[in-house]
Amino acid sequence: MAARTVLHDADIARALRRIAHEILESRRGDGRLVLLGIPTRGVALAERIQSVIDEIEPGVSEAGALDITLYRDDLARTPTRAPAPTRIPAGGIDDAVVVLVADVLYSGRTIRAALDAIVDHGRPRAVRLAVLVDRGHRELPIRADFVGKNLPSATSERVSVRLTEVDGVEEVTIEP
Amino acid sequence: MRHLLSTRDLERASAIRLLDVAEDMAQTADRAVRTLPALRDKTVVNLFFEDSTRTRLSFEAAAKRLSANVITFSAKGSSVSKGESLKDTAQTLLAMGADAIVVRHHDSGAAHRLANAGWIDAAIINAGDGTHEHPTQALLDAFTIRQRRFGADARGRGLDGVRVAIVGDILHSRVARSNVWLLHALGADVHLVAPRTLLPHGIDTWPVAVHEHLDEALALAPDAVMMLRIQSERMRDAFFPSAREYGREWGLTAERFAALGPDTMVMHPGPMNRGLEISSVAADSSGSTVLAQVTNGVFIRMAVLYLLVAGSGSDADPIGGQG
Amino acid sequence: MTALLIRGAALLGGAPADLRVRQGVIVDRGSLSAEAGERVIDAEGLVALPGLVDLHTHLREPGGEASETVLTGTRAAAAGGFTVVHAMANTTPVADTAGVVEQVHRLGQRAGYADVRPVGAVTVGLAGEQLAEIGAMARSAARVRVFSDDGHCVHDPLLMRRALEYVATFDGVVAQHAQEPRLTVGAQMNEGALSSELGLAGWPAVAEEAIIARDVLLAEHVGARLHICHLSTAGSVDIVRWAKARGIAVTAEVTPHHLLLTEELARSYDARFKVNPPLRRDEDVHALRAALADGTIDIVATDHAPHPVEAKECTWAEAAFGMVGLESALSVVQQAVVETGLLDWAAVARAMSTAPAAIGRVEGYDEPLAEGSPANLTLVDPAHRRSWAVSDLRGRSTNTPYTARELPGRIVTTVHRGVLTVDGGELLGPEAVIAAHQEVDHG
Numbered sequence: 001m002a003a004r005t006v007l008h009d010a011d012i013a014r015a016l017r018r019i020a021h022e023i024l025e026s027r028r029g030d031g032r033l034v035l036l037g038i039p040t041r042g043v044a045l046a047e048r049i050q051s052v053i054d055e056i057e058p059g060v061s062e063a064g065a066l067d068i069t070l071y072r073d074d075l076a077r078t079p080t081r082a083p084a085p086t087r088i089p090a091g092g093i094d095d096a097v098v099v100l101v102a103d104v105l106y107s108g109r110t111i112r113a114a115l116d117a118i119v120d121h122g123r124p125r126a127v128r129l130a131v132l133v134d135r136g137h138r139e140l141p142i143r144a145d146f147v148g149k150n151l152p153s154a155t156s157e158r159v160s161v162r163l164t165e166v167d168g169v170e171e172v173t174i175e176p
Numbered sequence: 177m178r179h180l181l182s183t184r185d186l187e188r189a190s191a192i193r194l195l196d197v198a199e200d201m202a203q204t205a206d207r208a209v210r211t212l213p214a215l216r217d218k219t220v221v222n223l224f225f226e227d228s229t230r231t232r233l234s235f236e237a238a239a240k241r242l243s244a245n246v247i248t249f250s251a252k253g254s255s256v257s258k259g260e261s262l263k264d265t266a267q268t269l270l271a272m273g274a275d276a277i278v279v280r281h282h283d284s285g286a287a288h289r290l291a292n293a294g295w296i297d298a299a300i301i302n303a304g305d306g307t308h309e310h311p312t313q314a315l316l317d318a319f320t321i322r323q324r325r326f327g328a329d330a331r332g333r334g335l336d337g338v339r340v341a342i343v344g345d346i347l348h349s350r351v352a353r354s355n356v357w358l359l360h361a362l363g364a365d366v367h368l369v370a371p372r373t374l375l376p377h378g379i380d381t382w383p384v385a386v387h388e389h390l391d392e393a394l395a396l397a398p399d400a401v402m403m404l405r406i407q408s409e410r411m412r413d414a415f416f417p418s419a420r421e422y423g424r425e426w427g428l429t430a431e432r433f434a435a436l437g438p439d440t441m442v443m444h445p446g447p448m449n450r451g452l453e454i455s456s457v458a459a460d461s462s463g464s465t466v467l468a469q470v471t472n473g474v475f476i477r478m479a480v481l482y483l484l485v486a487g488s489g490s491d492a493d494p495i496g497g498q499g
Numbered sequence: 500m501t502a503l504l505i506r507g508a509a510l511l512g513g514a515p516a517d518l519r520v521r522q523g524v525i526v527d528r529g530s531l532s533a534e535a536g537e538r539v540i541d542a543e544g545l546v547a548l549p550g551l552v553d554l555h556t557h558l559r560e561p562g563g564e565a566s567e568t569v570l571t572g573t574r575a576a577a578a579g580g581f582t583v584v585h586a587m588a589n590t591t592p593v594a595d596t597a598g599v600v601e602q603v604h605r606l607g608q609r610a611g612y613a614d615v616r617p618v619g620a621v622t623v624g625l626a627g628e629q630l631a632e633i634g635a636m637a638r639s640a641a642r643v644r645v646f647s648d649d650g651h652c653v654h655d656p657l658l659m660r661r662a663l664e665y666v667a668t669f670d671g672v673v674a675q676h677a678q679e680p681r682l683t684v685g686a687q688m689n690e691g692a693l694s695s696e697l698g699l700a701g702w703p704a705v706a707e708e709a710i711i712a713r714d715v716l717l718a719e720h721v722g723a724r725l726h727i728c729h730l731s732t733a734g735s736v737d738i739v740r741w742a743k744a745r746g747i748a749v750t751a752e753v754t755p756h757h758l759l760l761t762e763e764l765a766r767s768y769d770a771r772f773k774v775n776p777p778l779r780r781d782e783d784v785h786a787l788r789a790a791l792a793d794g795t796i797d798i799v800a801t802d803h804a805p806h807p808v809e810a811k812e813c814t815w816a817e818a819a820f821g822m823v824g825l826e827s828a829l830s831v832v833q834q835a836v837v838e839t840g841l842l843d844w845a846a847v848a849r850a851m852s853t854a855p856a857a858i859g860r861v862e863g864y865d866e867p868l869a870e871g872s873p874a875n876l877t878l879v880d881p882a883h884r885r886s887w888a889v890s891d892l893r894g895r896s897t898n899t900p901y902t903a904r905e906l907p908g909r910i911v912t913t914v915h916r917g918v919l920t921v922d923g924g925e926l927l928g929p930e931a932v933i934a935a936h937q938e939v940d941h942g
Contacts, residue, residue: 067200070214070482080487082193083200085331094208120209184696263812283814284687284698285768292767293812306816308698350698377701378692 003175006151012170015148019130020052022146023099031125032096033061038068038114039084044165045132046101062089071113088121098124103161105131108142133172135159179291179300180480182309183358188334191361195319196331197479214486215244221274222248225281231303235278238477266295274298276485284308299484307348313445314354316476318362320465321400324441336363341393343369343426344404344453347376351445352404356384369393373415390426400441403428403454423452433458441465501917501939504533508542508878510868512844520874523917523939528870542878545911546844549852549867550582550875554752554859555728555800562591567805567895573612575894577920579825580877580910582613583861588620589650595620595631597639604641611932612920616859619643621662621673625651630665637669644860647674649728652710654680663723672858674726675714682706687816689762689777697765702777704732711735715742715749726858727751729802731776733786740795750858752800753787755824755831760900770811770818771900792841798855801828805896822900826892830906874917883909893926
């Protein structure tokens with residue numbers, strides 16, 4: 001059976017815009033906002049959300065990248081992969097509100113690794129989670145604060161996020 | 177399981193990948209917590225049949241920064257100095273559950289033997305074998321050159337067109353051998369400088385230019401000049417007549433250093449013989465990379481340990497491109 | 500079983516014929532019919548060669564019994580088609596007195612697998628300082644005719660001159676291990692681009708060639724015979740060729756491994772490939788083959804050098820030099836020079852039996868497979884092929900460089916002084932061999 005497109009480019013743009021608003025609304029006090037994308041596609045999503053936030057409230061937010069390869073809990077079970085660069089904005093993350101940005105939330109293991117990685121970079125005031133797609137099937141007690149689309153799926157199905165910056169196309173698909 | 181035994185069979189893409197991972201490791205140096213969890217519950221054994229405090233400490237630091245358990249066997253005061261064979265030592269380490277063995281040995285090929293004789297299936301990392309190779313030293317040298325040359329733009333790059341002169345006892349130098357193969361693979365223009373007595377037989381087949389006089393090589397304005405440590409006992413074996421003559425002909429004297437371009441890197445794997453192969457003026461200059469080499473050594477060794485030890489799967493080729 | 504009829508063997512690779520053996524002698528040859536009480540050996544498709552004579556064998560006894568003994572070494576020899584081995588002098592104690600050479604000789608007679616001709620040391624303790632009692636060894640029951648400090652070079656030129664002169668007095672020959680010691684301090688492998696890459700100390704060709712050049716000139720000057728052990732380089736071939744053209748009484752040997760293997764094997768750092776002189780370049784291998792074919796090199800000798808496992812299971816520099824070679828010698832020669840069309844079987848018989856016997860003054864080998872000759876012979880199946888394995892070895896040590904390499908040929912039968920030592924490809928037991936010799940001697 002062929003892949004079914006569940007989000008088109010306009011849907012994705014709308015979802016990110018909504019997430020940007022929700023992040024701003026949830027912000028308490030005047031702390032800095034640091035959006036850290038989890039490579040590969042989370043980095044592009046973090047940058048997009050940050051640019052929307054910047055249009056609305058210039059100067060309060062920064063974007064970066066947080067690689068979690070070295071923190072994965074399946075590191076010893078799979079062939080070694082090279083890490084991707086981590087980019088923490090110059091001001092660091094101490095006392096900032098960090099929003100982790102991922103493309104798909106699934107088992108929650110990637111986010112667990114990201115939480116460990118964050119702690120090694122500093123002590124944020126709070127950590128939130130934004131995802132483009134939540135497909136369910138959590139294996140850890142983790143939930144997203146900001147969700148672009150809830151997408152109930154079977155574990156046998158494959159959910160793919162493709163973004164212009166990485167893949168040259170813009171879509172979210174599900175295939176059996 | 178794959179190993180790091182030499183740079184001879186390291187392909188360009190694999191070498192660049194390794195240098196890039198070392199960049200990731202270098203990034204962790206200024207974090208709040210510098211330790212990474214990547215090698216938790218892995219055991220790295222430092223097996224040093226030959227004393228080398230510098231290299232041993234560098235590997236220990238690298239393994240600990242990756243959260244590995246580190247066991248160190250040094251030649252002095254252990255059975256490895258009492259004639260226990262490489263094979264018996266290897267089997268002891270197997271029984272201890274070593275995931276990686278960092279081996280330094282006075283005999284060429286010791287790491288190859290450990291990797292291929294079927295005595296143990298741990299990842300073997302050559303930390304210097306006889307007069308054969310010292311691959312992590314060459315990798316840290318290449319990393320240092322690349323970082324000085326390209327700064328934040330270093331990732332993904334080779335050393336194309338970078339001219340490196342390696343000066344001194346090429347004949348007995350494992351550092352020189354590993355650098356020749358690696359720098360060549362990365363596209364550098366490699367020049368070797370030594371009196372003919374200290375050049376290996378058959379060097380005409382190596383991918384390098386050879387000079388018998390240092391001034392001739394320096395006239396080519398190399399981007400980096402790497403001075404090798406000269407052992408004074410070579411004098412007794414008639415490789416050269418005296419330290420004074422060696423220093424005059426092949427040393428990086430204050431005069432020669434003054435004539436170098438302002439951006440020329442001055443490298444030395446250490447420990448240095450100041451006043452013999454290198455003058456203090458050169459060693460302490462802003463062009464000197466000696467301390468950067470030490471710092472970068474830890475990042476390179478973290479990258480090597482991570483790529484060889486973190487993952488699993490016997491079909492994996494973590495560094496890639498080998499053999 | 501002392502009456503044998505060997506049927507249909509290609510004699511020296513030529514026309515098939517039958518051979519009759521009685522009381523240790525070849526009594527008849529041609530088209531023969533079986534007689535009563537005769538053991539008939541069907542040798543159709545097999546090549547009959549004279550018993551092979553090895554001029555260069557390390558049997559290790561006395562002193563090195565952990566690696567080899569006279570019994571185990573001569574069993575390996577029989578399995579390889581040999582009926583004579585020359586036992587090198589570097590034992591502990593060194594074979595530098597009549598007592599030691601007689602002991603080794605007697606051990607060989609007692610075992611019965613091959614004649615053991617001890618080689619006497621040239622200098623006391625192989626130390627290169629003082630001549631050993633060459634006369635006493637020559638006149639002993641072992642009748643020593645080959646003298647060598649093998650393992651060490653007789654490097655002092657004056658001592659070498661004296662040795663050539665003195666040994667000639669007893670119709671002997673000095674077999675020189677040509678290795679200039681100062682040029683080979685710590686040497687590990689052939690010196691060249693590869694040794695430089697591998698970081699192993701080089702053993703330059705000139706260290707062999709310089710000694711050979713000096714010694715052929717000395718041999719010419721004093722009018723003595725000289726034998727060059729395990730010649731290994733193309734340059735050495737040129738020097739020997741020049742010396743022979745000049746009429747100098749020099750003979751030369753090459754080992755099977757130098758005819759087949761090259762220095763490239765050192766890349767593995769597997770010490771089974773560590774040998775002295777070292778494996779050389781491909782060019783050298785081809786020069787050695789050509790020299791054997793044109794007679795510049797007279798003989799093939801094994802330099803069978805057994806070592807215990809621990810002497811090879813270590814780093815290259817720590818490992819001992821040497822390889823076992825008796826069992827594999829003929830197979831390697833077949834692959835290197837017979838199948839390449841350089842030598843026929845008659846030439847192999849000359850290089851591995853007639854010529855080494857002549858150099859060592861061994862009697863009974865001057866007319867191979869002739870009527871009236873002592874019954875020393877071997878039957879080879881040249882069509883057989885196998886992947887060489889440690890299980891093909893019959894000596895005490897396993898340091899063969901040929902493991903997992905496909906080699907042609909198989910020794911099916913060996914007859915030593917009329918007694919079967921190998922029958923149907925199987926080595927016979929010690930009791931059977933001793934009993935058969937008693938039957939021949941007293942029968």
